[in-house]
Amino acid sequence: MATIYEVAALAGVSPATVSRVLNGAAVSPEKVRLVREAAEQLQFTPNRTARRLRNQSSELIALLIPDVENPFFTALARGVEDKAQAAGFSVVLCNTDDDPAKETRYLDIANSEDMAGVILAPASEDGDIRHVTDRGRPVVAVDRNTGLTIDSVMVDNRAAGVAATTALFDAGYERVACIAGPLGLEWTEERSLGWRQVVSKRGAGETIDRYLQHANYRVDGGRAAMAALLALDSPPDAVVTTNNLMGVGALQALSEAGITPPDFGVAVVGDLPFSTLHPDAITQVHLPARHLGTTAATMLLERIAGDDQPARTVVLRADVTRGAARPAR
Amino acid sequence: MATIYEVAALAGVSPATVSRVLNGAAVSPEKVRLVREAAEQLQFTPNRTARRLRNQSSELIALLIPDVENPFFTALARGVEDKAQAAGFSVVLCNTDDDPAKETRYLDIANSEDMAGVILAPASEDGDIRHVTDRGRPVVAVDRNTGLTIDSVMVDNRAAGVAATTALFDAGYERVACIAGPLGLEWTEERSLGWRQVVSKRGAGETIDRYLQHANYRVDGGRAAMAALLALDSPPDAVVTTNNLMGVGALQALSEAGITPPDFGVAVVGDLPFSTLHPDAITQVHLPARHLGTTAATMLLERIAGDDQPARTVVLRADVTRGAARPAR
DNA sequence: AGACCGCAAGAAATCGGTTTCGTCAAGTTA
DNA sequence: TAACTTGACGAAACCGATTTCTTGCGGTCT
Known part of the structure; x- marks a missing residue:
């Protein structure tokens, strides 16, 4: 690893001059040329550690x-x-x-x-x-x-939850459940509040709380929550998940139960990564x-x-x- | 950002001693205590840049x-x-x-x-x-x-290709195609060689080359290649893809054509990430x-x-x- | 012509650690 | 008791850049 000193020696100038050339300070054209050539010849790369120690950034x-x-x-x-x-x-x-x-x-x-x-x-x-x-x-x-x-x-998490839920009601579903993340995480709470807001206006009433599932926010959580929803006495006919991974889990659970969207409505807040489903079977709220x-x-x-x-x-x-x-x- | 000098001053010792305490060299218990206390009091964190410059790593x-x-x-x-x-x-x-x-x-x-x-x-x-x-x-x-x-x-890419292809033949498919990545990349070439090796023994003959598609190794490539395979005069009844993303693309193309595994055999070299399909519909060669x-x-x-x-x-x-x-x- | 200004460029300080080297004191051996 | 070993620890060099300080040279103004 060539240093600035070796470059300076080869070019016949001081290290300070080499530094000036590198950083665009005033140096005579002649010395600039000498330094450039020496740097080239030695394949000089400035040591970032040294520079950083000096510059503090x-x-x-x-x-x-x-x-x-x-x-x-x-x-x-x-x-x-x-x-x-x-x-x-x-x-x-x-x-x-x-x-x-x-x-x-x-x-x-x-x-x-x-x-x-x-x-x-x-x-x-x-x-x-x-x-x-x-x-x-x-x-x-x-x-x-x-x-x-x-x-x-x-x-805007609230709006995302609202959009997902609204899309399902607009598509004709009537009993829209929600799979949310654990309590205490703002993003998932906001999204499920969006869901609640829409359901309380357009939903079947009564059932709101039974239709809200909390899960860890990963694939397995979504899958378990979906299975639980399907096992209810009067199961929902659609579901909103508050993130992408739980969406994947929910779809897995549906698939295992032999159900395919749009027979059951699914809206995901987030993008379904690498989905192999027919793309417009599912509502996605694309997070930017x-x-x-x-x-x-x-x-x-x-x-x-x-x-x-x-x-x-x-x-x-x-x-x-x-x-x-x-x-x- | 407290430095080692400030710690030394506060502890009433030299910077060298502080360094020794930090790095476990021999220092009298009394000074160790003094240094520890000073460091604690100043919330001292050693500057990694300086240390690295000296240590060269x-x-x-x-x-x-x-x-x-x-x-x-x-x-x-x-x-x-x-x-x-x-x-x-x-x-x-x-x-x-x-x-x-x-x-x-x-x-x-x-x-x-x-x-x-x-x-x-x-x-x-x-x-x-x-x-x-x-x-x-x-x-x-x-x-x-x-x-x-x-x-x-x-x-072992060859073996992975062999395993994927063998699984399809074993499952009863007869015309097994392959979607491989671009020529010139060793990993995909090896995997498709594995496919070729099995097909030449157990396949329908003749058609090998028509059943080998090269695509970019991403989702869109896999999708296009699958579409091309389906459009053949005598299309395959199963396909091996040499990586995960092309597998996703192939499944998308199948889904768009209204075909679902296992009606069409699919084996993927690699894991299908976040798959929402019934897990055992597809053969996966799990890359570690x-x-x-x-x-x-x-x-x-x-x-x-x-x-x-x-x-x-x-x-x-x-x-x-x-x-x-x-x-x- | 003498005082002054500007600019190129070298010498040396600096960033904050680590490590070598040298010193001094305490302990050991003859 | 003198010579020697050992260990703790401070002074100073070092890592490789950047930047300030300083010097010296050439040109300009009066």
Whole structure:
């Protein structure tokens, strides 16, 4: 690994001059040429560690997400990456597993690695985000809220729940259930509130609470909840799931019971990844995952560039592709 | 951000002593206590950049994969992460998009960031991996081969192709087609060779070449290829796809044509992510993605620890879950 | 012609740790 | 008691960039 000193020696100048050439400060054309040639010849790449120690900042952005295996978050990551790349930043992807301890660990790393900024889908509301913001490092929250007043990019979850549920009623279903995530997570509560709001107007009454299932927000949870719904005395004829994975689980359970949409209405808040179903059998409320990422990255880059206006919150809306109408009996 | 100097001043010792306490060198119990207290009081976290500059290495592992949105690679990433975490290393996930230029860029970054090592699913055989290995930084290739003799963890692709095809014949299908990736990629060629090997023994003869479709290895490619197969004069009654995404595409095309497995046999080399189908309708050759990751990470960590035995190649085998038999006509 | 300004470029300080080297004191051996 | 070993620990070098400080040269203004 050639150093700036070796380049300087070969070019017959001082290290300072080499640095100036590299960073575009004033140097005579003659020496610029000498330095360029020497750098070329030695295949010189500046050592980022040394540079960072001096500059106290790097071109690294940390992206903390709960689960790399969830397509929603990978799409978001792609969005972040695209914007970051274009601005000359690299993205470090970190898995928090929704574990506040892991999250804290990564935030500490972001600090001691002198990262330029952090984009965070927070595991909990009371994470140690302060560790980072206190040091003046910009942080943007994405998809979920923090307790702090920092830049954030959210989805209108209530509206998403409303849209999913409305689509099912419009398609002719009458007993619309909901598979929601665990209590205490804002995003899923908001979406199921959207469902409740529509059902209380257009639904069959009475049954609301029996038709609301809480599950862990993964595939197996959705599957179990769907099975439970089907086992009810008067089962629903349609279901809304508050995220993509539970949607997959619900469809699996239906498939195992020999039922295929649109015989049973299904609306998913989120995209069904790699679905092999006929695409318009199902209502999908497409969460703008990638857009969430690009927006967050843009905001973060602005902060890194020195923008210090008050914290902003951007709320994006989901758009819906409606599934088929309920077939006549 | 407190520095080691401030801690030293507060504790009334030299920075060297603080460093020794932190790194477990011999220091008198009394001073250890003083330093510990000072560090605690100042919330001292060592600056990783400075440490790295001195040590010329970090606890960072770069993982270069072609596509974070492909579940195969995210599962692999999880495997790497689990092992790395346990050993106190952090993983930096990088998307190469199968673009040799991006790959080179990230390899350069791995170098100039003084990363401890690299796990690489190579975009091409002639990438600039030398940049890294030449500097003595350990590199493990995973899933795909490089031209170089370095540690690598592979899948027995031929056997996977054979297993998928055999399962279909065993299930009673007679005209088994293959949807393969583009020519020139070893993994897909090997898998389709496995298919060819079985078909030439058990197949209907003649038609082999017409039943082999090449597509880009993504969902849309698989879908188009399946559509093309269905449009043949004497269409196949089953298909093998050489990866997961093309499998999804093929199933979509079938679904659009109103055909559902097992009426048409489908075997996928790879796992169908988030499948909503009845699970045993389809043959899946489960590639050990996560295991690939843990194995690669283990090998890399050994190298980082100083192991310098000759390059090893580990070949993992896939296991099969067989789909349903072909229904009688 | 002498004072002044501007610019290129080298010397040296700096970032914050780790590590070598040297010193000094306490303990050991002859 | 003198010579020697051992261990704790401070001073200073070091990692490789960037940046400030300083110097010296050439040109301009009066």
